[in-house]
Amino acid sequence: MNPLGVASIVTPGVDWLGVAPVALLALAAIGIVLQRSILRRASVAYPSALIVAAVGIILSAVALIAQWHRVQTDGSYTTLSKMVAVDGFSIFIGGVVLVATACSVLLASRYLDRERLDGPEYLALMLLSASGMLAMASANDLIAVFVALEIVSIPLYVLVAYDRRRSTSLEAGMKYFLLGAFASAVFLYGVALTYGATGSTGLVGIANYLSEVTLLERGTLLAGLVLMLVGLGFKVAAAPFHMWTPDVYQGAPTPVTAFMASATKAAAFAALIRILYTALGGSSSDWRPLLWVLAVLSLLVGSIGAVIQTDVKRMLAYSSINHAGFILIGVQAGTIKGVSSALTYLAIYAFLAVGSFAIVGVVAGRGDADSDLERFKGLSSRRTGLSWAFTLLLLAQAGVPLTAGFIAKFGVFSAAAGAGGTSYVLALIGMLTAAIAAFVYLRIAATMFTPAGEGDQVLASSKVDLGTGIVIWFSCALTIVIGVAPGFLLGLAERATLLFLR
Amino acid sequence: MIVTPTWYLVLAAALFSIGAVGMLVRRNVIVMFMCVELMLNAVNLTFVTFSKTLNDLSGQVAVFFVLVVAAAEVAIGLALIVAIFRRRHTGTTADDISELRG
Numbered sequence: 001m002n003p004l005g006v007a008s009i010v011t012p013g014v015d016w017l018g019v020a021p022v023a024l025l026a027l028a029a030i031g032i033v034l035q036r037s038i039l040r041r042a043s044v045a046y047p048s049a050l051i052v053a054a055v056g057i058i059l060s061a062v063a064l065i066a067q068w069h070r071v072q073t074d075g076s077y078t079t080l081s082k083m084v085a086v087d088g089f090s091i092f093i094g095g096v097v098l099v100a101t102a103c104s105v106l107l108a109s110r111y112l113d114r115e116r117l118d119g120p121e122y123l124a125l126m127l128l129s130a131s132g133m134l135a136m137a138s139a140n141d142l143i144a145v146f147v148a149l150e151i152v153s154i155p156l157y158v159l160v161a162y163d164r165r166r167s168t169s170l171e172a173g174m175k176y177f178l179l180g181a182f183a184s185a186v187f188l189y190g191v192a193l194t195y196g197a198t199g200s201t202g203l204v205g206i207a208n209y210l211s212e213v214t215l216l217e218r219g220t221l222l223a224g225l226v227l228m229l230v231g232l233g234f235k236v237a238a239a240p241f242h243m244w245t246p247d248v249y250q251g252a253p254t255p256v257t258a259f260m261a262s263a264t265k266a267a268a269f270a271a272l273i274r275i276l277y278t279a280l281g282g283s284s285s286d287w288r289p290l291l292w293v294l295a296v297l298s299l300l301v302g303s304i305g306a307v308i309q310t311d312v313k314r315m316l317a318y319s320s321i322n323h324a325g326f327i328l329i330g331v332q333a334g335t336i337k338g339v340s341s342a343l344t345y346l347a348i349y350a351f352l353a354v355g356s357f358a359i360v361g362v363v364a365g366r367g368d369a370d371s372d373l374e375r376f377k378g379l380s381s382r383r384t385g386l387s388w389a390f391t392l393l394l395l396a397q398a399g400v401p402l403t404a405g406f407i408a409k410f411g412v413f414s415a416a417a418g419a420g421g422t423s424y425v426l427a428l429i430g431m432l433t434a435a436i437a438a439f440v441y442l443r444i445a446a447t448m449f450t451p452a453g454e455g456d457q458v459l460a461s462s463k464v465d466l467g468t469g470i471v472i473w474f475s476c477a478l479t480i481v482i483g484v485a486p487g488f489l490l491g492l493a494e495r496a497t498l499l500f501l502r
Numbered sequence: 503m504i505v506t507p508t509w510y511l512v513l514a515a516a517l518f519s520i521g522a523v524g525m526l527v528r529r530n531v532i533v534m535f536m537c538v539e540l541m542l543n544a545v546n547l548t549f550v551t552f553s554k555t556l557n558d559l560s561g562q563v564a565v566f567f568v569l570v571v572a573a574a575e576v577a578i579g580l581a582l583i584v585a586i587f588r589r590r591h592t593g594t595t596a597d598d599i600s601e602l603r604g
Binding site: 143146147150154157158161164165167168170171172173174175177178181182184185186188189191192193195196199200201246247250251 | 552
């Protein structure tokens with residue numbers, strides 16, 4: 001008791017290593033904003049902002065590696081009064097997010113100059129969003145998940161609309177904002193109902209309550225579960241909550257699209273998996289059928305929707321919905337193997353998406369003017385290397401053996417087969433849609449190798465700058481290395497899942 | 503007549519539904535935006551009611567987080583609307599903003 005007669009407040013202990021990756025990224029973002037206000041000249045401010053961003057990402061990665069070593073020896077733990085979980089799962093997703101962020105920053109490095117956009121603010125927003133993603137991967141409380149979700153989303157709304165002079169970018173930003181805010185509200189109502197049904201917002205608290213008490217009326221909890229699934233379904237771009245995806249992916253600046261497809265998807269899936277497996281792990285018979293339906297719809301909508309598109313960015317957006325369906329196959333299996341296959345898929349899809357959008361960004365040229373399929377006609381004669389790289393990435397997305405995509409798809413299928421029953425049917429539907437999606441990928445590849453005819457306009461594509469070149473080489477190299485020798489990644493994902501805090 | 507917590511929950515559910523339906527039906531961007539705010543406040547009411555019935559403070563704490571997030575969303579949302587309006591000089595209904603389709 002202090003003199004005022006008020007009981008002193010016990011503040012929660014902080015494990016600084018546990019929050020370091022998030023904090024360092026956020027600090028780097030704040031640092032960029034600060035140095036921007038001091039260094040007025042763009043020619044100085046932008047390179048120094050790039051350096052700050054690189055330092056932030058590297059330090060954050062170092063902190064993640066330190067966490068990984070600590071978790072290996074001491075086991076998983078929570079900090080900040082159980083709000084933040086530090087376990088293999090959060091570190092794995094954090095690693096995927098950081099790699100995707102680094103790639104997106106590399107893609108943006110010359111892109112922003114080319115489009116005459118403000119550089120430092122862009123980097124600050126991207127780092128803030130990435131820090132939210134890391135927070136989301138380790139959020140162990142529904143309120144923490146919500147706050148992290150908003151830290152991810154709010155900078156993304158701005159990033160999507162970043163090219164203010166281009167009306168399609170603004171339109172995409174507006175659409176993403178309205179639907180994203182709607183999805184957040186729906187998710188939050190689900191959180192409130194879950195809290196009402198169980199008396200706790202902590203994931204572990206919910207799980208403990210549900211294991212001890214038999215609920216007399218399950219309606220509130222089920223409504224909460226469904227609403228949370230709807231909200232997160234929007235964020236991972238799963239059908240039937242995918243309507244925004246093609247428009248936003250097409251309208252957003254290409255580096256932002258790459259960032260959204262890779263990092264945002266991984267973070268949103270991390271939150272989804274953690275809520276379902278930690279908090280509602282005991283009632284998996286409730287959510288497995290729901291995920292089953294989401295998975296089937298995403299698989300079908302993603303593959304069939306891609307067929308009727310003529311714009312490559314939109315095709316890749318639909319393929320991203322299709323991939324969300326494949327990841328859901330792994331998640332709905334409800335097993336350890338399911339989680340590790342979903343993690344593997346997320347990691348592999350992250351660099352496939354980044355690489356593919358990097359190439360589309362180069363071909364579409366200044367102002368993201370035109371990513372129509374026509375523009376890819378005869379690309380092989382103009383840009384042989386680029387078209388082969390794109391072909392490789394597309395084949396990997398289709399799941400051709402000896403590429404990383406095959407490892408990813410094989411993982412979720414075998415997890416589904418292991419779970420048996422209805423999952424088996426889901427795996428069959430997945431294979432069917434993989435065949436439909438393969439048609440789309442091959443169509444893009446075939447267009448690139450078709451010589452441009454007399455009447456076709458051949459528009460100059462941009463040069464491949466250093467950053468973009470590194471990203472394309474990196475994703476192509478990983479595609480082949482993981483396709484041939486997947487042991488390392490699979491082992492990492494398995495280890496991460498075993499250290500999944502429940 | 504005793505006002506039970508159920509009344510508040512039903513009121514919150516009604517407000518949330520009005521917001522959700524308004525979001526789907528109305529075409530004016532600012533009105534759609536207000537509908538989202540209505541939904542968030544309905545959630546706040548739900549949180550406070552549960553917090554009271556459960557005799558647990560974390561629900562009320564959650565409301566503060568929601569308020570802050572809603573404020574940040576307002577800032578971004580209005581900025582986007584202003585940017586679009588400056589760029590287009592036309593109406594800001596959802597039907598005006600529809601270049602991207604396919």
